[in-house]
Amino acid sequence: MNTLEFVSHSTNEVYRFSKNNTFYFLRISAKPLAYAEKIHAEMEWVHDLVQHGVNASLPILTKDQQLTAVYEKEGQYYMASVFRMAPGKFFDKGNPHLWGTNIYHAWGETMGQMHRHSKSYKPLLKGRQRDHWSKSEFSNPNLQHGKYRVLLEKLQSLEDQIDSLPREENAYGLIHNDFHPYNFMIDGDTITVFDFDDCIYAWYALDIAIATVHAVWWGSPGEDRKSKNEFARRFLDDFLAGYFKHHPLDFHWIQRIPLFMDYRNICSFFWWLQDWDGDEGKLNDFQRNAITEAVKIISDGRSFDGCEIEM
Incomplete structure (x- = not known):
């Protein structure tokens, strides 16, 4: 995890890292504990979509085979999720291979x-x-x-x-x-x-x-x-x-x-x-x-x- 790199902070904090030459995103959400169920529901659906052949960024299971991990520090709860990085490039309006x-x-x-x-x-x-x-x-x-x-x-x-x-x-x-x-x-x-x-x-x-x-x-x-x-x-x-x-x-x-x-x-x-x-x-x-x-x-x-x- 020494490759951890900050990407963005809007609704969530997002970091990128690599492991065994594969890139992943780590998303950390600071939410009330009750919201963990909503995040788990999201991850469960995305995981199911990928299992059914939809091209979506695959959620990665934790060591104990969970889709999310919840941490608490000084009364604030943090929900962590990891996704495999999607291959390719963002759209480019000026490039016919990336927009059209x-x-x-x-x-x-x-x-x-x-x-x-x-x-x-x-x-x-x-x-x-x-x-x-x-x-x-x-x-x-x-x-x-x-x-x-x-x-x-x-x-x-x-x-x-x-x-x-x-x-x-x-x-x-x-x-x-x-x-x-x-x-x-x-x-x-x-x-x-x-x-x-x-x-x-x-x-x-x-x-x-x-x-x-x-x-x-x-x-x-x-x-x-x-x-x-x-x-x-x-x-x-x-x-x-x-x-x-x-x-x-x-x-x-x-x-x-x-x-x-x-x-x-x-x-x-x-x-x-x-x-x-x-x-x-x-x-x-x-x-x-x-x-x-x-x-x-x-x-x-x-x-x-x-x-x-x-x-």
Whole structure:
């Protein structure tokens, strides 16, 4: 373990290390002890996906054959998990080998395999499972005024629509919930997905929408609204061609993908704002400009860039 190297710290601390010429990631989560069950449920599902042929980053068992290890220090609990490093490279918008039809198709295939298996997957312990999708609960008083209230009301409106949707067996199950281009590696025409720590029970169409929104954000050839909408349509054609090889989804759910895309777009603002203290000086130029543009789009009754498509 003398090769241990710090990688990142956002929701979790992540380190990379090598052993016997193989690279691994160590993820450490500082959470209340009760959350250990949620992490174990995540790891159990990912391990099961790999066992069923899905290209995902393999969780490694501890010496006592567990998927997680829990440590306590001064009243704080730490959950440690280890994954085999996925082979390949990250996407590159300017490289046709790392971004284009073949990648979108493989991305869709991988998600289709995951959703197919999700339909039959049962946790080993009934009480040890991931959460179900639910409406956001924001009590931040700084979001109750002006343009921030416009964003909050848009989020609540979309969540009301989503919450009314049926949770059908063929359309709702355990999903990745963050399957974007920085959460998979590309090796030829194969992709390997990782970072399942946002996985929840929700609609399969939401998982597809999340992939599409991020593809538009980071991979559209043009930055104008027309280009993004055209790219979203082309991307989904290729993605769904791969997806449908492994998992059918009724057309009325495909038609709801733009709704879920709009929802993912509005959620992005609350990644910054949910704990915001009301000091606009703490928002950077990009965030301030994005909020201004979003409020204009909402006030005009339009959807976000990329979502103005008919399925």
